[in-house]
Amino acid sequence: MAGLISRGFLGRRRPAEVESRLPPGQYLVTDFPVLSAGPTPHTPLDKWSFTMEGLVRSPKTWSWAEFQKLPTETFTVDISCVTKWTKWSWAEFQKLPTETFTVDISCVTKWTKLDTKWLGVTVDTLLQAVQVDPAAHYVMAFSDGGYTTNLPLDEMVQGQAFVAFQFDDKPLAPEHGGPARLVVPHLYFWKSAKWIRGLRFMERDQPGFWESLGYHIHGDPWKEERYSGD
Amino acid sequence: METDEGDMNTALMVDGNAVAGQLQQIFGRDMTMAMARCAACAREAEMGALMVFTQAPGVVLRCPACQAVIARIVETPSAIYLEARGAAFLRMAAQP
Amino acid sequence: MEQPVLQWQAGTVTAIRPETLKTKSFTLALPKWMAHRPGQHYDVRLTAPVTAPDGYQTQRSYSIASAPERMGELELTVERIEDGEVSPYLHDVLVPGDQLEVRGPIGGYFVWEVSLGGPLLLIAGGSGVVPLMAMLRHRAAQHATMPTRMLYSSRTADDVIYRDELDALAASDRTFEVFFSFTRQPPEVFFTFTRQPPTGWTGYRRRIDAAMLGEVIKPFDKRARVYLCGPTLLVEAVANTLVQMELPTEQIRTERFGPSGA
Numbered sequence: 001m002a003g004l005i006s007r008g009f010l011g012r013r014r015p016a017e018v019e020s021r022l023p024p025g026q027y028l029v030t031d032f033p034v035l036s037a038g039p040t041p042h043t044p045l046d047k048w049s050f051t052m053e054g055l056v057r058s059p060k061t062w063s064w065a066e067f068q069k070l071p072t073e074t075f076t077v078d079i080s081c082v083t084k085w086t087k088w089s090w091a092e093f094q095k096l097p098t099e100t101f102t103v104d105i106s107c108v109t110k111w112t113k114l115d116t117k118w119l120g121v122t123v124d125t126l127l128q129a130v131q132v133d134p135a136a137h138y139v140m141a142f143s144d145g146g147y148t149t150n151l152p153l154d155e156m157v158q159g160q161a162f163v164a165f166q167f168d169d170k171p172l173a174p175e176h177g178g179p180a181r182l183v184v185p186h187l188y189f190w191k192s193a194k195w196i197r198g199l200r201f202m203e204r205d206q207p208g209f210w211e212s213l214g215y216h217i218h219g220d221p222w223k224e225e226r227y228s229g230d
Numbered sequence: 231m232e233t234d235e236g237d238m239n240t241a242l243m244v245d246g247n248a249v250a251g252q253l254q255q256i257f258g259r260d261m262t263m264a265m266a267r268c269a270a271c272a273r274e275a276e277m278g279a280l281m282v283f284t285q286a287p288g289v290v291l292r293c294p295a296c297q298a299v300i301a302r303i304v305e306t307p308s309a310i311y312l313e314a315r316g317a318a319f320l321r322m323a324a325q326p
Numbered sequence: 327m328e329q330p331v332l333q334w335q336a337g338t339v340t341a342i343r344p345e346t347l348k349t350k351s352f353t354l355a356l357p358k359w360m361a362h363r364p365g366q367h368y369d370v371r372l373t374a375p376v377t378a379p380d381g382y383q384t385q386r387s388y389s390i391a392s393a394p395e396r397m398g399e400l401e402l403t404v405e406r407i408e409d410g411e412v413s414p415y416l417h418d419v420l421v422p423g424d425q426l427e428v429r430g431p432i433g434g435y436f437v438w439e440v441s442l443g444g445p446l447l448l449i450a451g452g453s454g455v456v457p458l459m460a461m462l463r464h465r466a467a468q469h470a471t472m473p474t475r476m477l478y479s480s481r482t483a484d485d486v487i488y489r490d491e492l493d494a495l496a497a498s499d500r501t502f503e504v505f506f507s508f509t510r511q512p513p514e515v516f517f518t519f520t521r522q523p524p525t526g527w528t529g530y531r532r533r534i535d536a537a538m539l540g541e542v543i544k545p546f547d548k549r550a551r552v553y554l555c556g557p558t559l560l561v562e563a564v565a566n567t568l569v570q571m572e573l574p575t576e577q578i579r580t581e582r583f584g585p586s587g588a
Contacts, residue, residue, distance in 0.1 A: 003373035003383055004336050004427040008419040011374030011382035012411075031409075037283055037290045039297060040239040082287050108287050146299065175238040190287050210287050214304040214311040227306040241585040243558050248387060248582070251369045251432045254332050262435035278435025279580065 012110070023221035026080050026112040032176065033111055035081065037209065040174045041144035041195050048179060050163065051198035052126060055136035060129045061198075064179065068165075071125055075118045075162060077185040079192070080221045082108005106221035107189035108210075118183055120164030123156045123199070136201035140208060141182050144195040148208035150217065151184060151191060153201070160186060163196060188219040188226070242285050246278040249289055252303060253277065256312055259326035266291075267318040270298035277320070332432070333358075334371060336425045340399065345487045349453065350417055351391060351403045354426060361394040364460040365437040365553070365581075368402065368430035372412060386412045389456040389555075389581075390431060393463035400428075403487060405453040436581040438553055440465060444472030445546040449534070449564055451479045451556020452586055455487055458553060462495065462502075471501045477542045479534050479560065481510040505542055509533050534560070536567050543571070552578045557586035 012027035045064040053059040165180040172178030177194025216225040253261040262278030273295040281292040288304035300316040337354035374382040392401035406417040448458040507530035
């Protein structure tokens with residue numbers, strides 16, 4: 001990489017003791033960086049809705065009040081951002097009576113954050129309310145403000161994805177995606193759409209907001225799938 | 231001057247001046263004085279005055295009047311992507 | 327108008343001067359110096375040694391503080407951000423003799439030169455004063471006399487960058503006035519040079535608001551050319567207020583620095 005080496009500049013940290021738990025190319029953070037592609041949407045809760053549409057037998061919409069009544073679970077996860085941050089904690093899968101999962105999450109901007117605690121509804125629970133067309137293999141998550149991101153349906157089931165509305169035992173803050181966001185811990189965090197308003201079921205994979213502009217269509221941090229062609 | 235209680239996403243927002251170097255690399259001339267016409271609301275603004283979000287996997291430039299996305303830039307190790315469908319046009323001086 | 331081919335070059339730090347507890351000015355000698363336009367900035371790039379996981383690189387933009395009349399060298403004034411990545415390196419590690427990779431000068435929108443005329447109103451929040459200082463230094467070097475006022479908002483008197491220089495400029499140039507406003511601890515006694523300094527006036531003691539803007543802009547009215555720079559939330563609030571005061575939007579130029587420092 002071209003560039004004058006800056007004497008004494010150390011860059012970011014990747015401590016040896018957590019080396020094996022950080023996906024390749026990620027750095028450790030202990031705060032929760034705010035990343036955003038636009039201003040915070042401010043949909044009032046009485047206007048908020050979550051919709052399952054596309055290749056489903058009949059679309060299903062929940063209001064905020066109805067969404068809150070769905071069975072919820074607590075998740076503690078590590079997250080990784082493609083911008084190379086990793087905030088990390090001791091992660092293990094646990095099942096408490098309300099189903100607790102412990103995972104790591106990573107952002108493509110290279111940070112990984114550990115021990116992040118969420119309360120939310122699994123996509124499995126949401127899928128019980130609709131009959132998805134067998135031809136639907138992919139999902140486009142869509143959010144207030146126009147953001148979209150695509151995922152394989154089989155990577156959203158069996159507890160791999162949830163719609164969270166609490167973080168660290170508090171209502172999810174607007175700058176972190178509140179009132180509700182998608183959390184998909186095993187992929188780069190750009191797939192965990194903030195301000196989510198629904199899922200659209202599709203037959204074929206289609207690139208979302210960042211996937212259509214150079215980012216990897218899948219985004220597995222452990223395979224360092226950051227950019228298309230990786 | 232401390233940041234207000236206001237919205238953190240707004241506090242993080244900058245403007246086209248912040249990506250002037252990147253735009254100059256792409257276009258070969260200063261672009262902050264180029265007028266961008268928003269494809270969504272038809273208002274015009276200098277690119278230096280666009281709302282810009284840099285804390286993201288890429289850069290997003292938005293219309294200061296209606297907040298629609300005007301352009302996006304992504305830099306990967308091997309390529310630069312520029313998408314500007316949100317601009318009806320960019321208008322700049324004939325001679326840089 | 328000259329359009330430099332933007333290329334990185336290795337500047338050499340020739341001097342480092344503390345301005346306030348949290349800000350320092352860095353003088354750089356550049357192999358390919360070119361006269362900039364007041365308000366422009368340089369991009370600074372740091373590269374970690376190859377032992378770092380991937381030759382890690384990061385970049386920031388810093389406004390030029392010096393006037394283009396100061397030939398051959400460049401001054402950047404940088405605020406040290408507590409959890410920052412680059413500013414702590416510049417403040418804590420860099421010493422005269424070190425090299426710093428830069429590219430520029432950059433920008434065409436947030437620029438003022440004497441030829442653009444006045445009356446000129448420069449509004450600064452915190453380190454937003456830096457590009458406005460380049461404009462003032464250029465104006466002074468050109469012995470320009472268009473009526474000019476600066477409204478400068480800081481946390482405390484200790485956070486005022488270029489305090490002595492601004493006071494001296496206002497004292498010696500009757501066409502220039504500076505107004506300070508403090509959002510935190512106001513000083514006990516703080517003299518500011520206006521056309522009619524009230525005795526013991528200690529500056530405004532609040533955030534910039536419509537009343538304050540109305541007082542400062544009064545002699546210029548709707549002819550004012552405004553340059554506004556600082557943390558984004560301050561710029562948004564002040565710009566909106568100016569528009570509500572019916573200042574023509576084409577007379578307002580803004581530069582947002584993002585979130586303020588600690």
